[in-house]
Amino acid sequence: MGIIYRISLFTLILITIGALYPKSAAYKDFLWFESDQFFQVDKVRNCELIYTSASSNFSQNKESDQRKLSQFIDAFYPDLAMEAFNTPASHLGYHYKLLRLIPEKSKVQTVICAINIRSFGADWRNSELETTLNKQAVMYSQRPAILNKLLLSLNAYDNKEISERVLDRTREWNEERLPYKNPQNSVNNWCRVEKWGDWQNPKRQLADQFIKQYAFVIDEINPRIQDLDAVVILAKKRGWNLVLSILPENIEIADSLVGNDLTNLIFANSEWIKSRYSSQTHITVLNNVNLLSSDHFTDKDFPTEHYDVEGRKIIAAYIAFALRKNHGHLFSNPAWASNHNFQ
Amino acid sequence: MIFNSLPFFIFLPVCLLIFYALPHRFRWAFMLVASYIFYGYWKVEYLILIAFSTVVDYLVGQYLYMSDNRKKRLFALSISLTTNLGLLFFFKYFNWFLDDIASPLGFISQEAYGYWNQNFQFLLPVGISFYTFQTMGYTIDVFQKKVEPEKNIFKFALFVSYFPQLVAGPIERFKHLKTQLFTKHSFTYEDLQHGGRLILYGLFIKMCIADNIANSVDLVFNDIASYNSAVLLQTTILFGLQIFSDFHGYSLIAIGTARLFGVHLMTNFNSPYTSLSIREFWSRWHISLSTWFRDYLFKPLGGSRVHQLRLTANILIVFIVSGIWHGANFTFVAWGLIHGLAYVIEKYTWKRLKTNNQIINIFRWLWTMSIVFVAWIFFRANSMDDAIHFVAKMISGGTGNLEASFPPIALSFVGLLIISDIVLKDQDIQSWFNKQSFIIRWSAYSFMLLAILGFAGTVNHPFIYFQF
Numbered sequence A: 001m002g003i004i005y006r007i008s009l010f011t012l013i014l015i016t017i018g019a020l021y022p023k024s025a026a027y028k029d030f031l032w033f034e035s036d037q038f039f040q041v042d043k044v045r046n047c048e049l050i051y052t053s054a055s056s057n058f059s060q061n062k063e064s065d066q067r068k069l070s071q072f073i074d075a076f077y078p079d080l081a082m083e084a085f086n087t088p089a090s091h092l093g094y095h096y097k098l099l100r101l102i103p104e105k106s107k108v109q110t111v112i113c114a115i116n117i118r119s120f121g122a123d124w125r126n127s128e129l130e131t132t133l134n135k136q137a138v139m140y141s142q143r144p145a146i147l148n149k150l151l152l153s154l155n156a157y158d159n160k161e162i163s164e165r166v167l168d169r170t171r172e173w174n175e176e177r178l179p180y181k182n183p184q185n186s187v188n189n190w191c192r193v194e195k196w197g198d199w200q201n202p203k204r205q206l207a208d209q210f211i212k213q214y215a216f217v218i219d220e221i222n223p224r225i226q227d228l229d230a231v232v233i234l235a236k237k238r239g240w241n242l243v244l245s246i247l248p249e250n251i252e253i254a255d256s257l258v259g260n261d262l263t264n265l266i267f268a269n270s271e272w273i274k275s276r277y278s279s280q281t282h283i284t285v286l287n288n289v290n291l292l293s294s295d296h297f298t299d300k301d302f303p304t305e306h307y308d309v310e311g312r313k314i315i316a317a318y319i320a321f322a323l324r325k326n327h328g329h330l331f332s333n334p335a336w337a338s339n340h341n342f343q
Numbered sequence B: 001m002i003f004n005s006l007p008f009f010i011f012l013p014v015c016l017l018i019f020y021a022l023p024h025r026f027r028w029a030f031m032l033v034a035s036y037i038f039y040g041y042w043k044v045e046y047l048i049l050i051a052f053s054t055v056v057d058y059l060v061g062q063y064l065y066m067s068d069n070r071k072k073r074l075f076a077l078s079i080s081l082t083t084n085l086g087l088l089f090f091f092k093y094f095n096w097f098l099d100d101i102a103s104p105l106g107f108i109s110q111e112a113y114g115y116w117n118q119n120f121q122f123l124l125p126v127g128i129s130f131y132t133f134q135t136m137g138y139t140i141d142v143f144q145k146k147v148e149p150e151k152n153i154f155k156f157a158l159f160v161s162y163f164p165q166l167v168a169g170p171i172e173r174f175k176h177l178k179t180q181l182f183t184k185h186s187f188t189y190e191d192l193q194h195g196g197r198l199i200l201y202g203l204f205i206k207m208c209i210a211d212n213i214a215n216s217v218d219l220v221f222n223d224i225a226s227y228n229s230a231v232l233l234q235t236t237i238l239f240g241l242q243i244f245s246d247f248h249g250y251s252l253i254a255i256g257t258a259r260l261f262g263v264h265l266m267t268n269f270n271s272p273y274t275s276l277s278i279r280e281f282w283s284r285w286h287i288s289l290s291t292w293f294r295d296y297l298f299k300p301l302g303g304s305r306v307h308q309l310r311l312t313a314n315i316l317i318v319f320i321v322s323g324i325w326h327g328a329n330f331t332f333v334a335w336g337l338i339h340g341l342a343y344v345i346e347k348y349t350w351k352r353l354k355t356n357n358q359i360i361n362i363f364r365w366l367w368t369m370s371i372v373f374v375a376w377i378f379f380r381a382n383s384m385d386d387a388i389h390f391v392a393k394m395i396s397g398g399t400g401n402l403e404a405s406f407p408p409i410a411l412s413f414v415g416l417l418i419i420s421d422i423v424l425k426d427q428d429i430q431s432w433f434n435k436q437s438f439i440i441r442w443s444a445y446s447f448m449l450l451a452i453l454g455f456a457g458t459v460n461h462p463f464i465y466f467q468f
Helices: A004-022 A024-035 A037-044 A070-076 A091-098 A131-136 A145-153 A163-176 A187-191 A202-214 A223-238 A252-256 A260-277 A309-330 B006-022 B023-042 B044-064 B069-102 B112-118 B128-142 B155-160 B173-180 B190-219 B229-260 B278-284 B289-299 B308-326 B331-348 B358-380 B384-396 B409-424 B429-435 B436-455
Strands: A051-053 A082-086 A110-115 A241-246 A284-285
Touching: A004 A024, A004 A145, A004 B128, A004 B436, A024 A037, A024 A309, A024 B436, A037 A082, A051 A070, A051 A091, A051 A202, A070 A082, A070 A110, A070 A309, A070 B023, A082 A091, A082 B278, A091 A110, A110 A223, A110 B409, A131 A145, A131 A163, A163 A187, A163 A252, A187 A202, A202 A252, A202 A260, A223 A241, A223 A260, A241 A260, A241 A309, A252 A260, A252 B128, A252 B384, A260 A284, A284 A309, A309 B044, B006 B023, B006 B229, B023 B044, B023 B112, B023 B173, B044 B069, B044 B128, B044 B331, B069 B112, B069 B128, B069 B429, B128 B155, B128 B173, B128 B289, B155 B173, B190 B409, B190 B436, B229 B384, B229 B409, B278 B289, B278 B331, B278 B358, B289 B308, B308 B331, B331 B358, B331 B384, B358 B384
Parallel strands: A051 A082, A051 A110, A110 A241, A241 A284
Antiparallel strands: none
């Protein structure tokens, strides 16, 4: 009897804590600190357009015009409210968890997902930032707040050590799965080709990075494809239009440093994504992988999807034009776009 | 599987239910399976290592029992020691040996070094330092005929792999654990209550204190140049409290978990920061390791019944080995050496110090804490250069351009830890709880529960001692 009485008391204490915690200031402070995108959900649910992306949305250097890519899209649709989920280093899996939080009854009509081809590769998937993203995402799960908090404290998410991620990445780079003959049959073999001299040569280092970022073949078991499938199903369920915007990559530099064996892989991967999803009626796939010249890429020492203001405008315009399919009656050309011929 | 993880929170109750549902004769076998699941959950491949170590020490133990030939017995013992220390060296120290010794001194070519680094990367098997020491302790005990070897290899395997204390101790002795592991035991409310309390308190100090401090401490240690001397001093103190909360918390959970199965593990900490000498500190800090070194290294070296010079050397050897045991870096050697030197200084200069004089005791406490906390800087720093820079800047009143932010909630928990440590000095935590009224006991439980659920740290910091 004593045990039952004590267990009941223990349970009662747990329930009381669980009920009071979400109402506390400590909980809100914690969310701001740990998982601030949680508050973005409240904004997003009252918008017609949602843009999800990693850091490609932002200006990355000291430009006079710091507007985000999503703001440029928004400029084409002044009568539609638009908000973005944009967390650096994030990807479709992370965005899916945020999108899932949007209530079934919301104003959302169209979701635009920016897709970085690199995010499908071993380096990004095993990035050390992955742990941080997974950690943030715990609070985005649809469970009682106190349980999410406890799970977070118990590290109940994919929180591999950096060394483990490096091992996973290295293992993938050693696998001879590329559709070429040795030495281009694996990332590590390919990187040993001394086209640009020794390792001290910056071109050699950059070529190495390009191979590591883009030398892979996307297939159905790629975790990002599974994430994308989940986003597609969610969009269908909620009645959202989905625009998959495959972001431009620095093809010119990839070609000059490594050659067309690498660029062909990039094109093949982006086409694979396009062909997989474009047949579905609620989905528009924009394959802009070769849209921009290298001048528009702001990072010169590492392959990224960070664009200058002109680059962001061009991509935004292509997306905005694609949105005319569902929102054409609200389309209007902003002043800055009238000087360009985006079509 | 780590204690402050969801899988363990599921694993433990399931194990408990099955354990007590099974007839007594099957329980130890079940615990062996559970222990291998517990360890294999982290990385299945490393079960081979623990199984290998088990088989070698089992066979050596059997041979030592059967043989009377001293030379052959010594040879058998050396096989056990070489195997265990070899595993430890390969997985824990080999990369350090290559990086800091072999490569800089030219023992190995740069090509071979580069090839090794690129192609062979091993993760340190969790707990390898603990279970190898536990099995070596067994073999030495059998060699010295202090215990009879276990005849059943599977029962011996349970001794090596017993999950509550497998990955970070307390390092148990065969004699102490054997009788408990295989003795018939019925479920009692007292075990549940005592075990549960220890687990709750352990989780509280690990998750609410250690994990909340860890982030701020890491920031400072990773960027020493940006902080002023006051921040460095605060960080030093906080790291000392972090590592205590971390390891003491772990030990409490381990002891509490074993207690749920009716097993009493040895106490590992007894208010170490109340110590009035380094000698006393080591009788209160990581007791299972310090007694291991005393029995299996210090005494075989001659103990204290040797010439003064030899004794000094023995003390320093023990502390340096203890330092190296903690990690593959010269910073750990320095940490051990600081403790060793302070121990020697005390031994030869404090003989006539009165222990009942409060003013002298305050001086002794300040000395002890200064040594302990400065040594922690070496323990925590990323390199020797960092450690020296840290100490120099802290002492010289260096400036910095960054402010440190220590979470207020963590600092208030730290205050509670200090008070509870003083209150619990030389006292069993169970007896303290038992003396309290129902209201106080349950208020304490509720407070710890609320703290764990609402205010536990969320930075992913595995138990510090797991890396050892």
